[in-house]
Amino acid sequence: MYPVIYPHLPVSDLDRSTGFYMGLGFTLNERLSNVDLSALNISAAIVLVLLPRPVSQEGRTALAFPTRGEVDEILAACAPSGGRVVSRARLRDRGVYLGTAADPDGHLxxxxxxxGEPWEGNL
Structure with a gap:
């Protein structure tokens, strides 16, 4: 068994932000969601919690995928879902293929x- 991570993000418009993340392919966790928050399953070990609160642009979240194609796919879904690509994916130092996007509230x-290698959680 592994621990489940519940990152919390403040959002200015709960419905808009929920739609954005569902547009990226995350699924609504109906058991945890209610009128005051949206919980979205990113994986079996990560549930993103969106809370209507004043928004700050502190921090940054990274999400690793097994292939470049999956990175390209999620970046391509950002703009149609209401976000924006900040930097296109490209090969960076230490063999990391990385692109950055912002959600509707500017969270990076x-x-x-x-x-070329399986992801093992360390760069």
Whole structure:
């Protein structure tokens, strides 16, 4: 068994932000969601919690995928879902393929994969 991570993000418009993240392919966790918050399943070990609160642009979240194609796919879904790509994916230092996007509230997400190697959680 592994621990589940519940990152919390303040959002200015709960419905808009919920739609954005569902547009990226995350699924609504109906058991945890209610009129005051949206919980979205990113994976079996990560549930993103959106809370209507004053928004700050502190911090940054990174989400690793097994392949470049999956990184490109989620970045391509950002703009149609209401976000924006800040930097297109490209190969960076240490074999990391990485692109950055902002959600509707400006929260930054790095979407990445380790080029040519299985992801093991460390760069």
């Amino acid at each position: 997400w790095d979407f990445l994969c380790r080029d």
